[in-house]
Amino acid sequence: MPSRRSPFINAIAAARSYYRNLGDTASAVVIWALIGALFVWALIGETEALVIGIVTGSVFALGAIGLTLIYGILKFAHFAHGDAMMLSAYLAFFFLTGTVVGERTDTQPLHWSLNDLPGAAEPLMGFSFGYGLLLSMAVAAVAMAIVLVVLDRLIYRPLRRRGSGIVIFAIASLAVAISLRSVILMFWGPSPRFYVRGIRPTTDLPFDIRVVTDQFFIFAAAIILAALVYAILFRTKLGKAMRAMSDNADLALVSGINTERVVTWTWAIGGTLVAIAGVLLALQSQLKPELGFVLLLPLFASTILGGIGSPQGAFAGGMIVGISQEVAVTFGFLSPGYKFSVAVVILIVILLVRPRGLFGAQQR
Helix, strand or coil: CCCCCCHHHHHHHHHHHHHHHHHHHHHHHHHHHHHHHHHHHHHHHCHHHHHHHHHHHHHHHHHHHHHHHHHHHHCCCCCCHHHHHHHHHHHHHHHHHCCEECCCCEECCCCCCHHHCCCCCCCCCCCCCCHHHHHHHHHHHHHHHHHHHHHHHHHHHHHHHCCCCHHHHHHHHHHHHHHHHHHHHHHHCCCCECCCCCCCCEEEECCCEEEECHHHHHHHHHHHHHHHHHHHHHHCHHHHHHHHHHHCHHHHHHCCCCHHHHHHHHHHHHHHHHHHHHHHHHHHCCECCCHHHHHHHHHHHHHHHHCCCCHHHHHHHHHHHHHHHHHHHHHCCCCHHHCCHHHHHHHHHHHHHCCCCCCCCCCC
16 A cells, blocks of 8 residues: 655645745746846946847847757757857858958859849848848858758767767767867858948937947847747647657657657757857857857856746847846946856856746746
8 A cells, every 4th residue: 555644744845845936936036126127227227238238139049049949859958059150150151252261361262152143232221231141141041950950960860869868969069069160260260250341320219329220130030030930839730749849759759749850840940040140140240250159158048047948938038148248248347358258147146046947847
């Protein structure tokens, strides 16, 4: 017969559960209060930094959504995500200009590039770029989706079939990150690159806020893509299969779901998101090979802050991290070059106080 627990033990278990839930609720209230205070302070005193933070956060959000999708399906942290973003941006630069680094100076191995199309370099709708950049971004998205699917077939799938642990996957993804960065350095060198040179047009907003017009496009593109991912996850059969596999891969397999096809689509969607996020980030600033490694901290901070496995949480986490970074440098004691360290602080605090994040499922 099953053993009975004494009323005393049951009372201890109930009290422990009560205080655990109380602490979880209190941590959420404190975090949300701090986020609200930051937003209110930025809205009142640092509105321009808030606007720039929203744009930067939207780029982080796209990368974090791809990262959380990969973790949700494959259950490992993809450390090559940041370098994949930068490789995508450089691929778009290559398709746009056909330029790589030669022995002594830049050279064009191709006799034709997207910028050679009629009017491809002419600015669109007041932006600094033409439709050639949009085409190159689309081609880079397809290329990166194919690259990540091929990498999965060559590296990650054999590890899955051997039953490798998450540490092996992490080391493998770190090796992939180093390889991707080496490809960038080999073909484009260490010097910064720009999609468009010269002074970019700006737009004046109320409250004496001036923003680069390209930032409207960056924010709009991020919102549209996030909405499309949400529609795929919650309005299609593929999304239903992805959510089922995220909950229980073995149960999804015995239920008739083709799990390998789901994995392929996950890498393809993640590659598309990471490519567009990389191009948008480079359009916001510039292309630098080492930026991929630096991006890892904001991306992981966004993913963990929102809740690992939650695409909606990843989007919110990306916005919060982006705004926090931009607003933090306005305090005066933090140099703009070190604003990525804000992501480190957020990452440490959220891991200590609320590891499941703001939108993650509660562990039982």
